[in-house]
Amino acid sequence: MDQFLQHLLNALMLGGTYALLGIGLTLIFGIMRVVNFTHGELYAFGAYMMYALVMRTGVNFFVALVLAIALGALLGAALEFVLLRRLRGADIDTTMLVMIGAWIALQNTEQLVWTGVAKSIDNPFPAAPLVIGAVSVGWNRVFVFVVALLLIGITYFLIQKTKLGKAMRATFQDRDTAALMGVQIGSIHTATFALGSALAAAAGALLGPVFVAYPSMGDMAAAKAFAIVILGGLGSIPGATLGGFILALAEELGAGYISSGYRDAMSFLLIIAILVFKPTGLFAQKERIG
Amino acid sequence: MLSVSSLECRYGKVAAVRGLSLEVNKGELVSLIGANGAGKTTTLKAISGVLPPAGGRVIFEGEDITHASARRILQLGIAHCPEGRRVFPYMTVRENLEMGCFLRHDKPGIAADLKRLFERFPILDERRHQAAGTLSGGEQQMLAISRALMSRPKLVLFDEPSLGLAPNIVEKTFDIIKQIRSEGVTVVMVEQNALAALELSDRAYVMEQGSVTLSGSGRQLLDDPQVQKVYLGG
Ligand SMILES: Nc1ncnc2c1ncn2[C@@H]1O[C@H](COP(=O)(O)OP(=O)(O)O)[C@@H](O)[C@H]1O
Ligand SMILES: [Mg+2]
Numbered sequence: 001m002d003q004f005l006q007h008l009l010n011a012l013m014l015g016g017t018y019a020l021l022g023i024g025l026t027l028i029f030g031i032m033r034v035v036n037f038t039h040g041e042l043y044a045f046g047a048y049m050m051y052a053l054v055m056r057t058g059v060n061f062f063v064a065l066v067l068a069i070a071l072g073a074l075l076g077a078a079l080e081f082v083l084l085r086r087l088r089g090a091d092i093d094t095t096m097l098v099m100i101g102a103w104i105a106l107q108n109t110e111q112l113v114w115t116g117v118a119k120s121i122d123n124p125f126p127a128a129p130l131v132i133g134a135v136s137v138g139w140n141r142v143f144v145f146v147v148a149l150l151l152i153g154i155t156y157f158l159i160q161k162t163k164l165g166k167a168m169r170a171t172f173q174d175r176d177t178a179a180l181m182g183v184q185i186g187s188i189h190t191a192t193f194a195l196g197s198a199l200a201a202a203a204g205a206l207l208g209p210v211f212v213a214y215p216s217m218g219d220m221a222a223a224k225a226f227a228i229v230i231l232g233g234l235g236s237i238p239g240a241t242l243g244g245f246i247l248a249l250a251e252e253l254g255a256g257y258i259s260s261g262y263r264d265a266m267s268f269l270l271i272i273a274i275l276v277f278k279p280t281g282l283f284a285q286k287e288r289i290g
Numbered sequence: 291m292l293s294v295s296s297l298e299c300r301y302g303k304v305a306a307v308r309g310l311s312l313e314v315n316k317g318e319l320v321s322l323i324g325a326n327g328a329g330k331t332t333t334l335k336a337i338s339g340v341l342p343p344a345g346g347r348v349i350f351e352g353e354d355i356t357h358a359s360a361r362r363i364l365q366l367g368i369a370h371c372p373e374g375r376r377v378f379p380y381m382t383v384r385e386n387l388e389m390g391c392f393l394r395h396d397k398p399g400i401a402a403d404l405k406r407l408f409e410r411f412p413i414l415d416e417r418r419h420q421a422a423g424t425l426s427g428g429e430q431q432m433l434a435i436s437r438a439l440m441s442r443p444k445l446v447l448f449d450e451p452s453l454g455l456a457p458n459i460v461e462k463t464f465d466i467i468k469q470i471r472s473e474g475v476t477v478v479m480v481e482q483n484a485l486a487a488l489e490l491s492d493r494a495y496v497m498e499q500g501s502v503t504l505s506g507s508g509r510q511l512l513d514d515p516q517v518q519k520v521y522l523g524g
Binding site: 163166167169170173174176177178179180181182183184 | 338340359360361364365370372376378379380381385388389390392393437441
């Protein structure tokens with residue numbers, strides 16, 4: 001029982017970051033109809049920015065976190081501006097090929113700049129874990145969880161309550177009519193890609209210091225993000241939020257009760273299960289985007 | 291106020307509007323009637339900037355808006371209430387109205403306009419927190435009209451406002467349009483329901499295969515034997 005509670009707690013702590021990854025990807029797909037293969041690289045970018053800022057430049061950990069997220073947004077905006085803007089109206093295959101190219105280019109750039117050696121990032125939290133009865137959790141993970149929840153909350157607020165968020169939802173629901181209302185579809189796409197990328201970078205910046213940063217770390221993150229998005233239903237933010245926690249739980253239980261080698265297999269098992277039993281994902285169409 | 295000359299519109303290689311010209315004076319209610327596929331919707335899309343024309347000129351209050359963006363054209367005072375209503379289905383009634391005044395920044399003015407619209411359409415007030423997609427066709431039309439008015443337009447383009455509505459709602463819709471005109475807003479309306487449109491209009495244009503074949507006052511066209519035969523079923 002205690003072991004089960006421990007798994008549950010671990011999953012909860014991890015699920016928030018997975019939800020961030022999933023929300024970012026689902027937003028981009030929902031609004032732009034772009035299958036974003038660079039998502040995992042933005043995750044890696046977030047982790048490497050933490051390494052660069054904290055370990056190489058000596059920037060305060062918390063300041064570095066904010067900067068890493070902002071830089072992720074900036075890189076996302078640049079990718080949209082340079083690559084995707086030219087591809088508006090192109091068919092989905094062309095866009096996918098370009099995004100796969102961008103993914104490979106980004107990953108190799110990381111390897112070139114940071115070498116293939118994994119980098120660890122120091123964190124300022126006490127080494128002794130927080131003990132609650134029979135279960136315990138590291139302070140660094142508590143921090144990751146709290147910040148992830150905060151970012152999820154900010155994202156919901158942005159999408160639901162702000163003018164930009166409303167324009168994003170309107171664009172998702174009916175692009176031509178949104179344009180008739182005066183929405184500049186191009187700017188909405190840039191903003192969406194920047195936001196989605198910032199969320200991926202945030203996930204990487206949060207988990208990088210918990211694990212390590214290495215050039216191919218984005219691949220697994222991307223696979224997980226896709227699993228979460230398929231699980232929650234393409235374009236569904238609540239679906240991606242819930243999906244993140246479900247994947248984290250599946251991984252914890254898979255690793256704990258089957259074999260630790262099963263951790264990373266769980267995302268693929270979930271994708272298969274969802275595609276077989278409920279291909280539209282957990283959330284129905286009407287709940288998409290918002 | 292609005293002057294369209296030799297307008298050409300294409301979807302790929304297919305010409306949908308060929309050399310269309312029309313004039314709208316301030317304060318008028320002008321209709322565009324014609325069979326399905328005549329190019330009426332396309333004409334409105336070209337005026338509001340959603341579909342850039344392939345040729346011709348569109349002048350609004352002295353400014354050439356032929357190649358202006360939809361945003362710019364809305365800023366100049368042309369609102370477009372599209373065919374099929376096109377409310378944002380998963381946004382609430384209130385959010386739909388907020389989208390209607392997306393470019394406005396005068397908070398007090400917006401609040402006053404919202405209040406006035408809610409008084410005018412109590413059903414929208416009642417449903418303000420409901421998703422627009424759950425409204426009936428008639429309610430969605432009220433919402434689409436209100437949303438277009440939220441930009442405080444000088445000219446409103448209505449595309450088939452009566453399409454698919456119950457007869458009593460159709461009548462109500464035309465009443466609303468009449469009322470909008472009487473408040474000083476210029477109206478261009480596309481209608482399949484030619485009889486109702488001509489009765490309501492100061493002037494009208496008959497479109498066939500992408501260009502204007504006939505024009506005149508509503509009365510003249512109602513009395514025209516050709517129009518009676520083709521569009522009024524007599
Ligand atoms: N999106 C489109 N793509 C290709 N052809 C179109 C499109 N929309 C309309 N058309 C064609 O353009 C012509 C005019 O259409 P439209 O302006 O919708 O006519 P109306 O509103 O008078 O019924 C028709 O022949 C129609 O088939
Ligand atoms: Mg039409």
